[in-house]
Amino acid sequence: MNKYKGALLNNASKLDAITDSCGEITNLASSIIENDSKTATIHLLKKIYEVMNNQKYKIEIKRMAQLLNSNLIEYYGYTALQNVCKSDTETLEDPRTxxxxxxxxxxxxxxxxxxxxxxxxxxxxxxxxxxxxxxxxxxxxxxxxxxxxxxxxxxxxxxxxxxxxxxxxxxxxxxxxxxxxxxxxxxxxxxxxxxxxxxxxxxxxxxxxxxxxxxxxxxxxxxxxxxxxxxxxxxxxxxxxxxxxxxxxxxxxxxxxxxxxxxxxxxxxxxxxxxxPDYAVEEMEKILISMCDNNDYVLDENVLVVIRIFLDECIAKKHENFSNGRLVRNLYDDLVLNHARRVVNIENPTKNDLATIINYDFKAVSYKHSMIQEHTPEDIV
CATH class of the missing domain: 3.40.50.300 (P-loop containing nucleotide triphosphate hydrolases)
Known part of the structure; x- marks a missing residue:
């Protein structure tokens, strides 16, 4: 990941946490980088503007919003220069057999x-x-x-x-x-x-x-x-x-x-x-576990139980916006963010603290992507 992407994601996550935005700012930044989403860009700029002009936020929070705004400008500048400099016919050879x-x-x-x-x-x-x-x-x-x-x-x-x-x-x-x-x-x-x-x-x-x-x-x-x-x-x-x-x-x-x-x-x-075909519950669970493994996170056995129930409900009630692997990706992002919010308050966290996602991290998810209409994650924990 180049430094411009890293700075944008890092500071989006920080602003998200200090404004209690429940993953919204982080997800917008991720969508900009992963999907080149113009809609996400507009929403992120609006969010930044709201923070900078809201009297309830302290000057430190407003400065973080200004920094994120600069990160966004730098990221788009870097991306534009890459597109200008890259030859239309340039292709990278894939080294795999x-x-x-x-x-x-x-x-x-x-x-x-x-x-x-x-x-x-x-x-x-x-x-x-x-x-x-x-x-x-x-x-x-x-x-x-x-x-x-x-x-x-x-x-x-x-x-x-x-x-x-x-x-x-x-x-x-x-x-x-x-x-x-x-x-x-x-x-x-x-x-x-x-x-x-x-x-x-x-x-x-x-x-x-x-x-x-x-x-x-x-x-x-x-x-x-x-x-x-x-x-x-x-x-x-x-x-x-x-x-x-x-x-x-x-x-x-x-x-x-x-x-x-x-x-x-x-x-x-x-x-x-x-x-x-759509993914089955077991497959979505494997995708989530694989994402955690690849990033040195571990899902506690208790949280796996409630996540399985949650995914089962999502599949049973398939809303028109049901998005299979993307649902899992959004769930992973929210779990990691809420894990960080919890662990940052632990004095001298252990390696196990830094790696393990627990029930509390799932309970803390304000899960806007949920397809469940009657129940919230809190109800099934």
């Missing part, structure tokens, strides 16, 4: 049907390439994929691994990964959308172009000529560059079905459709 990449794929928690489908796909493409090299007939199936399922089920992670694997077996010349959304493809003026799409395609050639929530391109199709223009150009590119470009479109299952119905030639450009 095919075996290592397959091990990484198989090490993903859950997703058994997805991993089996991807393994079959890789085996098929590998053999087709060998057949071509030996002057045997091979089908002209495209490499393009469609991933469907709810948020937080690993679609982006699997897409990245597929790109690197395709590079290793010689199907792609670079194997790099370009992720875009509707705003990256559609312009505000007639005729400019085609140019934006061509630019994105040019940057993606030799690698994977990942379009998340692809249906957003056409969801306003009756009034959005720009969306139709984008889809026309994209459909053409799917065929023209099929030998050295993989386009992976992803999104919720039902909207993706309508997306493919929106253009007669679109579905025929995709040979492989993979459904990503």
């Amino acid at each position: 095919l075996e290592e990449l397959l091990d990484e794929l198989n090490a993903l928690i859950g997703l058994q049907t997805v991993k089996a489908k991807v393994s079959e796909l890789i085996a098929y493409q590998k053999v087709q390439k060998l057949r071509r090299e030996n002057n045997l007939y091979s089908s002209k199936n495209t490499l393009h994929l469609a991933f469907t399922g709810n948020p937080g089920t690993g679609k982006t992670t699997v897409a990245r691994i597929v790109g690197y694997i395709y590079k290793q077996i010689g199907l792609l010349s670079k194997g790099h990964f370009v992720e875009v959304s509707r705003t990256d493809l559609i312009a505000g003026y007639q005729g400019q959308t085609a140019l934006k799409v061509k630019s994105v395609i040019e940057k993606s050639k030799g690698g994977v172009l990942f379009i998340d929530e692809a249906y957003s391109i056409t969801e306003n199709d009756h009034s959005d000529s720009y969306g139709r223009e984008c889809l026309t150009e994209l459909t053409k590119a799917l065929e023209d560059y099929r030998d050295d470009l993989v386009v992976i479109v992803a999104g919720y299952t039902e909207p993706m079905r309508k997306f493919f119905e929106s253009n007669p030639g679109l579905k025929s450009r995709f040979n492989t459709f993979i459904e990503f």
Whole structure:
């Protein structure tokens, strides 16, 4: 992590704690760094402004808000300079072998049907390439994929691994990964959308172009000529560059079905459709434990019991905003933050104190991401 990201996250966490913001400021900073979220940026600036102009806060707290504001400006300045200096064609070679990449794929928690489908796909493409090299007939199936399922089920992670694997077996010349959304493809003026799409395609050639929530391109199709223009150009590119470009479109299952119905030639450009299932309670628990292990935290046995109940309730009552792995990530962030709030008040904390998350840390969670309507975490502890 570069120093600008570190400073932004560190001071966001500090301001969060001293203003009792219950993880809101930390989550906004994380969303800015991880998702390049403009919405989170606006909300964080508003939060900073509120703190700086609230008479109840002492001068030290207001200074921390000013420092966070400076951190945000420095982070965006650094990011902008990186984008200016980075060549459009620059791609980093992934050092991992095919075996290592397959091990990484198989090490993903859950997703058994997805991993089996991807393994079959890789085996098929590998053999087709060998057949071509030996002057045997091979089908002209495209490499393009469609991933469907709810948020937080690993679609982006699997897409990245597929790109690197395709590079290793010689199907792609670079194997790099370009992720875009509707705003990256559609312009505000007639005729400019085609140019934006061509630019994105040019940057993606030799690698994977990942379009998340692809249906957003056409969801306003009756009034959005720009969306139709984008889809026309994209459909053409799917065929023209099929030998050295993989386009992976992803999104919720039902909207993706309508997306493919929106253009007669679109579905025929995709040979492989993979459904990503929601995680089970046991899988979400394993993800949380893995995140803790990777960061030297331990979940006390008692807190594991109530977390399991909490996750079970979330899955049973699946709200429309249920987000699988992202729910676990948000839970982890809140647990770690509340652990810090508790431990900072312990005089000479032991190594065990610094590492162990207990029931109290879960009780302290003001859990805005909870899908439970009738019960709060306090009710089930």
